[in-house]
Amino acid sequence: MFLHLGENVVIPLSEVIAIFDINSTTSSDTKLFLNTAEEEGFIQKISSEDPKSFVLTERNKKSIIYLSPISSVTLTKRSGFIDEL
Numbered sequence: 730m731f732l733h734l735g736e737n738v739v740i741p742l743s744e745v746i747a748i749f750d751i752n753s754t755t756s757s758d759t760k761l762f763l764n765t766a767e768e769e770g771f772i773q774k775i776s777s778e779d780p781k782s783f784v785l786t787e788r789n790k791k792s793i794i795y796l797s798p799i800s801s802v803t804l805t806k807r808s809g810f811i812d813e814l
Contacts, residue, residue, distance in 0.1 A: 741760045744786040750801040
């Protein structure tokens with residue numbers, strides 16, 4: 730199974746670790762984490778639109794964080810994780 734993150738970006742569900750709402754991440758630790766990840770080149774912005782969510786993934790033991798213009802609720806529904814609960 731795959732997850733469409735927006736634009737032309739599709740990733741395997743097996744790589745998804747977590748899906749987060751970007752507006753709910755008010756914690757200073759989360760902001761520091763995202764800033765550090767951006768500085769180190771782990772963030773991929775997939776759209777020129779403001780991101781609504783970010784998706785933490787791992788591919789070949791390397792973390793990749795995708796900034797998506799699609800809400801975390803929609804991405805979670807698309808992933809089928811809610812159906813499994």
